[in-house]
Amino acid sequence: MSAYAEFDKERQEIDALLRQGYVITGIREDLNGAAVQFTSSGPGVNRVELLLLTADSRKYVTTLIFAGANPAKPLETHM
Amino acid sequence: MADLRIDLAGIKSPNPFWLASAPPTNTGYQVQRAFEAGWGGAVWKTLGDPIINTSSRFAAVHFNGQRVAGFNNIELITDRPLEVNLREIYETKKRFPDHAVVASLMVEPKQEKWHEIVKRVEAVGVDGLELNFGCPHGMAERGMGAASGQQPDLVEAQTYWVKEVAATPVIVKLTPNITDITVVARHAVKGGADAISLINTINSLAGVDIHSWNTIPNVGGQGAHGGYCGPAVKPIALSMVAECARDRGVGVPISGIGGISTWQDVVEFMLMGSTGIQVCTAVMHHGFRIVEEMLDGLNNYLDDKGLASVTELTGKSVPKYSNWGDLDLNYKVVARINEENCINCNKCHIACEDASHQCIDMLTNADGKAFLHVREEDCVGCNLCSIVCPADGAIDMVALDSGVAPMTWNQRQKVISGLNSSYSEAEVV
Numbered sequence: 322m323s324a325y326a327e328f329d330k331e332r333q334e335i336d337a338l339l340r341q342g343y344v345i346t347g348i349r350e351d352l353n354g355a356a357v358q359f360t361s362s363g364p365g366v367n368r369v370e371l372l373l374l375t376a377d378s379r380k381y382v383t384t385l386i387f388a389g390a391n392p393a394k395p396l397e398t399h400m
Numbered sequence: 401m402a403d404l405r406i407d408l409a410g411i412k413s414p415n416p417f418w419l420a421s422a423p424p425t426n427t428g429y430q431v432q433r434a435f436e437a438g439w440g441g442a443v444w445k446t447l448g449d450p451i452i453n454t455s456s457r458f459a460a461v462h463f464n465g466q467r468v469a470g471f472n473n474i475e476l477i478t479d480r481p482l483e484v485n486l487r488e489i490y491e492t493k494k495r496f497p498d499h500a501v502v503a504s505l506m507v508e509p510k511q512e513k514w515h516e517i518v519k520r521v522e523a524v525g526v527d528g529l530e531l532n533f534g535c536p537h538g539m540a541e542r543g544m545g546a547a548s549g550q551q552p553d554l555v556e557a558q559t560y561w562v563k564e565v566a567a568t569p570v571i572v573k574l575t576p577n578i579t580d581i582t583v584v585a586r587h588a589v590k591g592g593a594d595a596i597s598l599i600n601t602i603n604s605l606a607g608v609d610i611h612s613w614n615t616i617p618n619v620g621g622q623g624a625h626g627g628y629c630g631p632a633v634k635p636i637a638l639s640m641v642a643e644c645a646r647d648r649g650v651g652v653p654i655s656g657i658g659g660i661s662t663w664q665d666v667v668e669f670m671l672m673g674s675t676g677i678q679v680c681t682a683v684m685h686h687g688f689r690i691v692e693e694m695l696d697g698l699n700n701y702l703d704d705k706g707l708a709s710v711t712e713l714t715g716k717s718v719p720k721y722s723n724w725g726d727l728d729l730n731y732k733v734v735a736r737i738n739e740e741n742c743i744n745c746n747k748c749h750i751a752c753e754d755a756s757h758q759c760i761d762m763l764t765n766a767d768g769k770a771f772l773h774v775r776e777e778d779c780v781g782c783n784l785c786s787i788v789c790p791a792d793g794a795i796d797m798v799a800l801d802s803g804v805a806p807m808t809w810n811q812r813q814k815v816i817s818g819l820n821s822s823y824s825e826a827e828v829v
Contacts, residue, residue, distance in 0.1 A: 324757060325777035348816045380729055383812045384804050386819060 534600020
């Protein structure tokens with residue numbers, strides 16, 4: 322799989338959670354990558370963790386928050 | 401024609417081109433010929449207690465047909481009595497009153513030694529002093545040169561002693577053989593330095609003869625480390641000049657040194673904060689007359705840029721030089737191959753496959769013609785393909801609009817820290 326494809330897969334997972342109403346509530350970075358915690362106040366599962374492996378995903382997820390969109394929303398990017 | 405005059409901490413010169421303290425400034429004969437050729441100033445070969453040199457003292461590193469890509473020397477300071485040098489300095493200054501003559505000095509780190517030499521040198525009319533705290537070989541073994549320059553407190557104290565008696569501007573020449581050159585630069589300023597010059601030579605061994613197993617150079621079969629200079633050291637020098645130029649604790653004029661060979665190099669050093677520059681290796685390689693081309697090139701460049709004075713260049717690129725953590729992570733460039741200029745040597749493909757991110761494909765079109773194609777989405781914009789490409793105009797690195805706001809590493813880390821702290825400990829993963 323190309324590096325872009327790996328990133329795109331992770332980005333779609335991030336965007337899907339955001340569309341479902343989840344909010345990014347924590348990021349822990351270690352040797353394995355970035356563990357991103359998503360929390361939802363709605364019914365059912367209210368906490369999901371994604372382990373982001375690619376550099377572009379780890380950049381993307383923080384760009385979302387830095388851009389002032391938390392509750393973060395997917396960005397229309399060319400990344 | 402632009403005004404090329406400079407004023408470095410009170411030392412005036414008809415142009416920014418000075419000879420560095422080195423073999424080309426060993427005698428009045430040489431310095432006067434240099435001034436006739438067009439050099440604006442000279443830093444006299446370092447004065448101090450006369451030394452004895454070895455025979456076989458220079459060596460060079462040639463790279464892929466490029467002679468003298470780097471230059472190594474184990475020569476020490478002047479081997480001539482002070483009075484002889486002073487007489488020639490006096491005669492030179494008398495003949496060229498408008499040119500800058502700066503005396504490079506190196507003595508033991510004792511107050512009385514510095515006082516004595518400063519008074520004697522200034523008495524013959526030098527325009528300034530340069531304290532040599534940089535030479536890495538020979539003199540350093542005797543506690544001078546780089547041995548002094550690697551101790552910030554000793555640099556400060558000796559500068560202070562010089563300033564106690566000096567009537568002319570004092571330049572402190574810094575050694576690059578240290579972890580952080582700005583520390584020493586700040587101490588020089590605390591000691592009263594009016595300016596700094598950098599870099600002196602870098603510790604080096606030019607090579608080893610694989611047949612005789614002798615070092616290069618060797619003195620009867622024995623070698624010792626020397627000082628490295630020439631084009632190969634320019635990036636190191638430029639970086640150190642830039643670090644000093646942007647350090648608010650330094651804040652004095654800079655005389656840039658290190659591998660300067662062309663007028664373009666001069667422009668780069670000035671843009672990165674130098675008020676003037678010094679040259680040695682290029683003169684040792686090509687002679688004094690290289691300054692003619694440097695003068696023409698600089699003049700034309702300034703005219704093209706519409707600049708009235710060379711001083712307008714100083715420091716213009718310093719605000720563009722920052723820390724890695726302040727660079728925009730969302731900035732993106734990608735490689736674009738121009739087929740009309742590509743010679744299909746495939747070096748870009750090999751470089752990308754073996755050393756980067758495997759995003760340049762070798763393809764064949766419908767006519768059976770081979771071509772190279774960049775998968776832009778996988779290109780990280782490392783520049784390697786354009787660096788190894790031998791064909792002008794075959795690869796462009798093109799900036800893309802990522803569609804998102806700039807974000808630096810430092811900003812990113814603050815975002816993560818802020819996010820994690822805004823939730824309770826239990827909430828944070």
